[in-house]
Amino acid sequence: MSAADRIEPFEGDDRQYSPTRLPGWLQEVNRPDRVQPEQLTRGQLTDLSPRQLLIYNDGRAVWHANIGPIHTPQLVALHEDLEEIVESNRHDGDKTKPAALVDAYPGLGKSTAVRAYGRSLYRKQIALRGETAPSGDRRVPVIYIALSGNTQIRGLNASICRFYGLPVTGDADTLAERAVDAVLSMKTTAIIVDDVHFLAGSKSNSARMANQLKYLSNVFPVTLVYVGVGVQQRGILREGLSQQESLLAQFGRRTTPLTLRSFEVETEEGRLEWRTLLKTIERQLVLAERFPGMLAEDLSDYLYARSTGHFASLMSLINRGCLRAIRRGHERLDEDLMNQVKNDAAAEEARLELEAALKAGLLTTRPTSHPPQRRTA
Numbered sequence: 001m002s003a004a005d006r007i008e009p010f011e012g013d014d015r016q017y018s019p020t021r022l023p024g025w026l027q028e029v030n031r032p033d034r035v036q037p038e039q040l041t042r043g044q045l046t047d048l049s050p051r052q053l054l055i056y057n058d059g060r061a062v063w064h065a066n067i068g069p070i071h072t073p074q075l076v077a078l079h080e081d082l083e084e085i086v087e088s089n090r091h092d093g094d095k096t097k098p099a100a101l102v103d104a105y106p107g108l109g110k111s112t113a114v115r116a117y118g119r120s121l122y123r124k125q126i127a128l129r130g131e132t133a134p135s136g137d138r139r140v141p142v143i144y145i146a147l148s149g150n151t152q153i154r155g156l157n158a159s160i161c162r163f164y165g166l167p168v169t170g171d172a173d174t175l176a177e178r179a180v181d182a183v184l185s186m187k188t189t190a191i192i193v194d195d196v197h198f199l200a201g202s203k204s205n206s207a208r209m210a211n212q213l214k215y216l217s218n219v220f221p222v223t224l225v226y227v228g229v230g231v232q233q234r235g236i237l238r239e240g241l242s243q244q245e246s247l248l249a250q251f252g253r254r255t256t257p258l259t260l261r262s263f264e265v266e267t268e269e270g271r272l273e274w275r276t277l278l279k280t281i282e283r284q285l286v287l288a289e290r291f292p293g294m295l296a297e298d299l300s301d302y303l304y305a306r307s308t309g310h311f312a313s314l315m316s317l318i319n320r321g322c323l324r325a326i327r328r329g330h331e332r333l334d335e336d337l338m339n340q341v342k343n344d345a346a347a348e349e350a351r352l353e354l355e356a357a358l359k360a361g362l363l364t365t366r367p368t369s370h371p372p373q374r375r376t377a
Contacts, residue, residue: 010055013062019115019144022163028115029122029142037063042288042331057326060286064322067284067315069109069116073273074260074311078102078110081258082117082225086190089223096217096254099224101196103231104260107310107346111194113260114227118142118192125189133187140164140186146194153212160191160220176219183220190223191216197228217254232257263309271367274304281318287325289332300365302335305354306343313347 015031017024037059040048048056069075082100089097104110125141133139145159157175158168164182168175182188199212217224263277264270278296285294295303295318307314320341321333330337342348357363 007051010058012058020146020159020163022140022143022165025144025163029119034063034066036284037286039286039290040288045288045331060326061323063284063286064319067281067319069112070277070280072277072311074263075109075113075116078113078258078260079117079120081256082114083121085256086121086223086225089189093221097221097223099213099217099226099255100258101226101228101231101255102258102260103228105262105310106229107312107344108260108262109311110260111227114192114194114225115144118144118190118225121190129187133185135185137185140188142190142192143188144192144194147196147198149198151198153215156193156212156216180219180221183222188222190225191220192225192227194227196226197231214254226255263304263311265304265309265363265365268367268369271365272369274309274365275300275367277314278303281315285318285322285333287322287331287333289330291332294333299333299335299338301358302338304365305351305358306338306347308347308350308354310347313344317341317343317347 013034015027017027019025019028037056040056045053045056082102085098085100091097102110102114119142122140122142126139129139129141131139143160143163145163147156147159151159152172154172154175157172157179160179161168161175161182164179164186166178166182170178183191193216196213213224213226263274265274275296278300282290282292282295303314303317306317317338318333320343321338324341325331325333325337328337354363358365
């Protein structure tokens with residue numbers, strides 16, 4: 001094969017890493033923002049060579065899969081609350097720093113939202129204090145760990161050591177000492193602990209779970225930001241005590257519960273938020289026949305029913321719809337195409353009741369202040 005015939009490999013813009021390890025977390029924190037692919041017309045698509053089209057579509061696929069985070073009112077409010085809690089925790093080492101618990105239903109984007117805050121805080125601290133700690137080590141202001149089922153105290157400590165790339169041999173106390181040394185030398189100020197609900201499989205385990213989390217707050221001189229599903233319902237903030245005894249619960253006194261709500265369309269404010277979200281997403285879609293109102297007008301009710309107002313379900317649906325539209329040469333999103341796109345089980349199970357209410361006129365996603373507009377050909 002001659003040099004002229006040789007095809008240069010194209011790696012694409014996939015970014016594979018694990019944020020629960022320091023090298024991967026650094027990639028997430030320091031990654032450059034993706035550049036939205038150029039918007040081409042159908043005629044321009046036709047003018048591309050087969051390889052150019054393949055590369056262009058590859059770029060569109062990875063772009064649509066990674067849209068966001070979108071600064072919805074929910075995300076902005078959560079970031080403001082986290083900032084208030086985390087950045088006011090300037091307590092000396094002899095004082096326990098209050099923690100935050102982000103507790104919300106699955107599929108609302110809470111992990112993504114909290115990591116986005118962690119990324120922002122990390123960058124802010126590096127800009128203020130520099131990349132090198134007084135110890136000479138890399139400064140790591142924020143770390144991120146995710147738990148798995150049946151995690152015990154040793155597992156918690158091992159997750160922190162594993163993040164820093166430290167050995168995970170030894171008992172719980174040995175691991176804790178190793179992790180604390182890393183926290184102090186690298187000037188870590190916040191630890192995000194995701195999937196914290198895995199510490200307790202049932203309400204009866206809430207006291208054990210609270211004790212494990214109190215242990216963390218006592219040992220590590222940082223602000224702990226917990227993320228989980230149904231954690232408060234398990235009685236974690238009451239440590240398994242009754243309502244009358246809840247005043248005795250130390251963990252509840254040390255922890256501020258936060259949440260991330262789904263989108264609702266029962267109020268005018270909620271309908272305006274939904275419309276703004278769809279318009280924001282719409283502008284970021286790279287389809288040859290995209291038009292203003294494709295989502296916010298033509299598919300507003302449809303997308304709400306299919307996603308049930310859950311952000312993650314909505315983004316999965318749109319991402320898959322765009323991929324199908326590109327592969328089929330359809331280059332736009334409409335009901336006929338979207339009906340062929342599968343979504344997560346929870347969203348599909350809940351859609352029928354919403355669809356019935358929307359079709360019967362008992363519910364609408366359309367703000368009264370923005371009546372539907374007819375699209376001209």
